[in-house]
Amino acid sequence: MTTPSITVRGLLLDMDGTLVNSDAVVARIWRGWAAEKGLDPDEVLRVAHGRQGHLTMATVLPGRPMEVNYAENRALLAKETADTDGIVPVPGAPAFLAAVRDLPHALVTSASPGLATARMAAAGLRMPQLRVTSEDVSASKPDPEGFLKGAAELGFPAAECAVFEDSAAGIAAGLAAGMPVIGVGPRAPEHRPTLHVPDLEHLRLEPLADGRVRLTATAAGAA
Structure with missing residues (x-):
């Protein structure tokens, strides 16, 4: 956690603990x-x-x-x-997904397609068009395969994509893929992500003129 901001071209989003509180x-x-x-x-x-x-x-x-x-x-x-009882969006997730709608992004989750669909729907969140689920990989996180596949689907080198993760396995996978990792939530800091925010309300997202996106942790936060 040494840089206050990250500038990338693609966004790779975990689901549980990052977008959805399950x-x-x-x-x-x-x-x-x-x-x-x-x-x-x-x-x-x-x-x-x-x-x-x-x-x-x-x-x-x-x-x-x-x-x-x-x-x-x-x-x-x-x-x-x-079982969807108690599933809610992570604070800031609805606004964040609205902000990235027209930016290159993908969901990369260890969940099955059915589980991902059920939980995103229960949380009232838009499902990204591009998804990498458990059925699309041969190895689960902390293996980097899912994030590398997501970057390839977006058409960008790994280093030009940011991973959003909350768990030890997910953060390790993102770092192993050679990607900057934004750790989201209370579980993330101990696993040394590149940048940490308590939730998505504490992240500022700035589309740049060259097509890249600057992501900055903030005190008050805004997507």
Whole structure:
């Protein structure tokens, strides 16, 4: 967190924790799963943020057959998709998405297409036209594949795209992709993003004449 602003051409947006506050649902689903397995719910939640479910299971239950993780994750994913109680937009997200409507941007999420659609709709947020979901990659965050694919879809080099993320896995993925990372929310600072804002109300977005976008953290904030 050494620069007050970032200037880029493309914007790559995580969903959960960055645009959508889904913490209540994530906690309900994963605490329940952890209790069934006799695991520490806090530790499971720490691992779960920003990752595909089967990788969370593989991390906290090492050595368990992956086919079991895949099967259990399908069941949990169905529960998560159906459970939208308590889902709200992150402060500033509606105005931010309105501000970037005509700028190059993409959603890059570890969620499935169905889960992403359900949560964006529950939060009342516009779904970006370009999306990279769990079905579009072979490796989940913290692997940089999703962000690199998003940059390629936008048509820009990785270094000319900014990642918006909240989780350890997501921030690590963005940095591994060679991209500046704007950390959003309370979980982000400890993972050393390039820039940090408490929410999207604390980010100023300035389209420049050459087509680039300047992103600046502010005290009061405005998208």
